[in-house]
Amino acid sequence: MIHKYQLGGLYIILDVNSGGVHVVDKLTYDLLDYVKPPFENNCPEEILEKLQENYSIQELQDCYQELKSLYEQKILFSNDEYEKFAKFATSAPVKAMCLHIAHDCNLRCQYCFASTGDFGTGRKLMPVEIGKKAIDFLLEKSENREQLELDFFGGEPLMNFDVVKQVVLYAREQEKKYNKHFRFTITTNGMLLNDENINFINQEMSNVVLSIDGRKCVNDKMRPTPNGKGSYDVILPKFKKLVAQRDKNLDYYVRGTFTKYNLDFSDDVFSLYQADFDQISVEPVVADSKYDYAITEEDLPAIFAEYEKLAQRLLEQDRKNQHFNFFHFMIDLNAGPCAIKRLKGCGCGNEYVAITPDGDIYPCHQFVGIEEYKMGNLEDNTFDLDMKEKFAQSHIYNKSKCRDCWAKFYCSGGCNANNYQYQGDILESHELSCELEKKRLECAIMIQAVKMLENQPISESSTAYKHC
Amino acid sequence: MKHIMTINKANLVESAKKGGCGKCQASCQSACKTSCTVANQKCEKEEK
Ligand code: SF4
Ligand code: SF4
DSSP states (O other): OOEEEETEEEEEETTTTEEEEEEEEEEHHHHHHTSSSSSSSSSOOHHHHHTTTTSHHHHHHHHHHEEEHHHHHHSSOOOOOEEEEEEEEOOOOOOOOEEEEOOOOOOOOOOOOTTTTTTSSSEEEEOOHHHHHHHHHHHHHHTTOOOOEEEESSOGGGHHHHHHHHHHHHHHHHHHHHHHHEEEEEEEOOOTTTHHHHHHHHHHEEEEEEEEOOOOHHHHHHHHOSSOOBBBBHHHHHHHHHHHHSSSTEEEEEEEEEGGGGHHHHHHHHHHHTOOEEEEEEEEOOTTTSSOOOOGGGGHHHHHHHHHHHHHHHHHHTTOOOEEEEEOOOOOOOOOOOOHHHHHTBTTTTTEEEOOOOEEEETTTTTOOOOOOOOEETTTEEOHHHHHHHHHHGGGSSHHHHOOOHHHHHHHTTTTTHHHISSSSSSSHHHHHHHHHHHHHHHHHHHHHHHHHHHHHTTTTTTSSSSO | OOOOEEEOOOOOHHHHOOOOOOOOOOOOOOOTTTSSSSGGGOOOOOOO
């Protein structure tokens, strides 16, 4: 399978199964409308006939030979050889956990999927005993995995910061006994950040996600306090302080959400950059189309154009040596995770679980509160292994749309929770999310291609990157 | 090649042969959680 597209002045071909990315000229791009394996010694007559009006026979023949050579190297029209690995997609050790340390929040974000923090299950803070039990659970269920991840999530985790601290200290004690290592992350809206918790976060958390939506007007409309005031002026100086004091080798992200109200979100990305952040994520809201702010199919052309604009703006910044990372355009075309990981995606319900303040276990944070997906409870030592197996099987070869999708090895089958929420089945892809994912991926690959070409002396004879 | 330039190592097949160790970070593909999506993850196996 191949995917061909034009973007940023380039003709790009992705060979889906090998991961090969080729930049080609228009002739090749047109020829690929007709050429398919098996290859013959020379380009078939009927294909030449179709294209000879625009190209010389010699050129077409030459190009056909180039395509044939890539095919023989297995980097064009390569076979899908991974389905056999899907049989290894069985129940695996739990290695990551989302700890809902507070089902309560001090903001009233309009688009909150957690029903303003309590996930529809009542406002609650996690008691320290549950936090410790969660650590024990992860240490035990992770079997031979040494690297464990734990994300403090909410609601707003700083509303229960004492417990965050105690859980971290407990985990640090226990990890030595088990010869394992915890990597902590926290996601916060920033309202309660102060010197003490900033220090603690910068010392203990390998990643911190700081929620802010970009421009002040955008942020304050969607992220107000309970009494209706904007949060921007409160959180911005705190986020700046945290990032300024943070070790440069540790990760952080400022992350925002865009909605139908700010389809010009590249301005929000730049607003965050101008506020001195260089690790930025701004992501589409996922919401039922009944809400005014929800993104719907009719918004896609505008969003696609905006992603393209953002990609160009990022490239311009790069040329000025003013780099910053946009999370969803990060892609490593040479390394990245192995193909087996790519079949499985998030691993929710199998390698990853979420724990509520009551000790309930769910496949992930987005399933919390959906009774039929409750997997067990820490206090009564229950854990539904059949459900775990079911989630282990939710790989791309069991998702009918993903099987034939060119984006499958980058998207890994999307979000099971969205699939359930909008399609009623964890294996049924949510099309709107797919469209957005595919567009981001096209932009991400294009950015890598442009960067590579700009840093590379281009041979005189090559016509492959004359802009279209 | 005159018409085509390959810009990466195209090594998904190789990665599968040596892969599957499970040491890598968990990822979340969802828009709601910026932890990590698969495409931008690193392989954490020490010896490849
Ligand atoms: S979820 Fe959608 S975009 Fe992702 S692999 Fe499946 S069909 Fe493709
Ligand atoms: S189901 Fe969706 S929200 Fe849950 S971990 Fe997977 S990608 Fe993330």
